[in-house]
Amino acid sequence: MTLAQAKARHAELSEELRRHDHAYYVLAQPTISDQEYDLLYHELLDLEKQFPVLVTPDSPSQRVSGEPLKEFKPVRHLKPMTSLDNTYSQEELREFVARVQRLLPRETLEWVVEPKIDGVAMNLRYEKGRFTCGATRGDGTTGDDITPNLRTIRSLPPGLRDGFPALLEVRGEVYLTRGGFAKLNAERKAAGLETFANARNAAAGSLKQLDPKIVAQRPLDLVLYGVGEIQGAATGPQTQQEMLEWLKALGFKTPEWTRHCETAEQLVTAIDELDKLRPEFPYETDGAVIKLNSFAQRERVGFTSKAPRWAIAYKYAAEQAETLLKEITVQVGRTGALTPVAELEPVFLAGSTISRATLHNQDYIRQKDIRIGDTVTIEKAGEVIPAVVGVVLTKRTGNEKAFRFPQTCPECGSKVSRAPGSGEADEGVVWRCVNPDCPAQVSGRIGHWCSRGAMDIEGGGEVLVRQLVTARVVHDVADLYALTLEQVAGLERMGQKSAQNFLEGVEASKHRELWRLIYGLGILHVGAGVAKALARCFPDLDALFAASEEQLTDCEDVGEVIAGSIVQWHRDESNCKLIDKLRRASLNFTSDLYKPNAPAGTLTGKVFVLTGTLPHLKREEAAAKIETAGGKVSSSVSKQTDYVVAGEEAGSKLEKAHRLKVRVISEAELLKLLGE
Ligand code: IVH
Numbered sequence: 001m002t003l004a005q006a007k008a009r010h011a012e013l014s015e016e017l018r019r020h021d022h023a024y025y026v027l028a029q030p031t032i033s034d035q036e037y038d039l040l041y042h043e044l045l046d047l048e049k050q051f052p053v054l055v056t057p058d059s060p061s062q063r064v065s066g067e068p069l070k071e072f073k074p075v076r077h078l079k080p081m082t083s084l085d086n087t088y089s090q091e092e093l094r095e096f097v098a099r100v101q102r103l104l105p106r107e108t109l110e111w112v113v114e115p116k117i118d119g120v121a122m123n124l125r126y127e128k129g130r131f132t133c134g135a136t137r138g139d140g141t142t143g144d145d146i147t148p149n150l151r152t153i154r155s156l157p158p159g160l161r162d163g164f165p166a167l168l169e170v171r172g173e174v175y176l177t178r179g180g181f182a183k184l185n186a187e188r189k190a191a192g193l194e195t196f197a198n199a200r201n202a203a204a205g206s207l208k209q210l211d212p213k214i215v216a217q218r219p220l221d222l223v224l225y226g227v228g229e230i231q232g233a234a235t236g237p238q239t240q241q242e243m244l245e246w247l248k249a250l251g252f253k254t255p256e257w258t259r260h261c262e263t264a265e266q267l268v269t270a271i272d273e274l275d276k277l278r279p280e281f282p283y284e285t286d287g288a289v290i291k292l293n294s295f296a297q298r299e300r301v302g303f304t305s306k307a308p309r310w311a312i313a314y315k316y317a318a319e320q321a322e323t324l325l326k327e328i329t330v331q332v333g334r335t336g337a338l339t340p341v342a343e344l345e346p347v348f349l350a351g352s353t354i355s356r357a358t359l360h361n362q363d364y365i366r367q368k369d370i371r372i373g374d375t376v377t378i379e380k381a382g383e384v385i386p387a388v389v390g391v392v393l394t395k396r397t398g399n400e401k402a403f404r405f406p407q408t409c410p411e412c413g414s415k416v417s418r419a420p421g422s423g424e425a426d427e428g429v430v431w432r433c434v435n436p437d438c439p440a441q442v443s444g445r446i447g448h449w450c451s452r453g454a455m456d457i458e459g460g461g462e463v464l465v466r467q468l469v470t471a472r473v474v475h476d477v478a479d480l481y482a483l484t485l486e487q488v489a490g491l492e493r494m495g496q497k498s499a500q501n502f503l504e505g506v507e508a509s510k511h512r513e514l515w516r517l518i519y520g521l522g523i524l525h526v527g528a529g530v531a532k533a534l535a536r537c538f539p540d541l542d543a544l545f546a547a548s549e550e551q552l553t554d555c556e557d558v559g560e561v562i563a564g565s566i567v568q569w570h571r572d573e574s575n576c577k578l579i580d581k582l583r584r585a586s587l588n589f590t591s592d593l594y595k596p597n598a599p600a601g602t603l604t605g606k607v608f609v610l611t612g613t614l615p616h617l618k619r620e621e622a623a624a625k626i627e628t629a630g631g632k633v634s635s636s637v638s639k640q641t642d643y644v645v646a647g648e649e650a651g652s653k654l655e656k657a658h659r660l661k662v663r664v665i666s667e668a669e670l671l672k673l674l675g676e
Pocket of ligand 1: 082083084114115116117118119120121122172173225226289308311313
């Protein structure tokens, strides 16, 4: 066989296998037997053995391929992935409908109701009809590139059917089927491994695996319900219904149940219907998503800073269960807060087995008169930690024991206090251990430093951190950078290889972006968002700590409370010493978000819309520049838009900009605004 013949046959086989995959995994209507499928598949493998050039990334043989990755690379979504506003009540849903109607007076509104799938949000990019990149939602702008893991999902089409645009971002949810989840947990239990708390965690945990071979063993699946960027489409879909049809025609799996409604009453009926049907779905759902059907109307109502104004998630009431409260333990967190925890007789609730639930604080236990030995009601709502919500008084026997809240820290024996002045939202209610050297607090601070959202140190999980603190080799986060291989490998149940990996993770963290370090310090009120704002305002850590409260409040998103907290943190001598120790360990103190020519504030508060092809910058590069300078990038033109940056072939957005008299600028003018 010549190469040309092999190529032709390979293309034929690939196409045929993909057709069968689609019939089996997307439509659930297999067209051939397993044996027939295997025959075709082996013919393809044989061809690839003879002609290795035929092994392309999207060949059906490459669903599971490649070496394990070392880490996931960040990837920017071409259009941001926003979240949804939530409601639990019909009344709020009616208000939502009325609000949208006020924004679109006298217009007829049509709605689409879809299941809210409790999985992991995904963005998939297709270029010229081929799947090129898949990423998690991340912070909405940038996610983790998990393309090889996604390729293992059989219902994910590696290539699209006819009618695809040059570039397409599609959005949906990856989930583990209920059956798949039960099977996976049973296998893990049998193997002596920790089980997953619920299907969503199992799906998220599976996608985080660096080795696609492991991912391929997990029964993951995918449903699509949205699009992001579309380029080069003759006519794109104009409504949600058209879009779902289009996605289906392109080869994607879409929600098996949707409803079209025109009034709030119809929406309520549809939501009730969905509630009855959802136990039959292959995936867990936690609500209904209500979306305005027309894309043109969506453009006109726009977005808030977090979510679209044209959609809302209606969440079903949390499920409850009854179980025995066997014991109450007290946990000490990174801020020293003492949290009572109910140790429960394990019970199955909303898709997972619960054996612990929060009791919030001492007052809560008193008010609800919760006693050890009580039968209690527990509740779980979505991602919220399970909580004890009440006592089943009819089941009291008289043998229950009242709980005595500890008078000292259960971890270090120090005094506890709930005097006001901590600055925390729960001050006066929550008891706190006053000893900053309390091992639980130290572990909590170091755990936070290592966490994914902060310095992202691989292997720096709770157990290892606790061991390091107990062994007294680490007292603060800076001590991590002086650890030796012997010290780490010498810990119980720690292999040479894992110790090595952890130390490599520690070393790599020296070069992390400054905002991660700022966030990792765990300064009260300084979350990741504020840390980024600070890194935009100051060239380095020293400049940040040299700033007065007033200078700090000049930064966007930094108010007096935050500024005060930062200054106070740095007044503490032990914190100053910590900073010096980190400096000596050569950690990066320089901000890459800081732009001297475009100091934060230049574009602060300014809203940009990008349209058409820019001469030099890719759209995501332009967006990154604008955001770095404090501006916002929106996908639709409205009266709130300050600038429309227009390139070649700018279409309806440019027209709209002219109509609304929004200022239109070129790429060169944008660069000028940025001081470049
Ligand atoms: S639409 C701009 N539709 O829920 C609209 N989201 O709480 C963005 N989700 O991040 C989302 N099912 O991960 C949409 N049918 C559905 C959904 C859905 C589940 C998830 C999605 C989103 C989260 C928001």
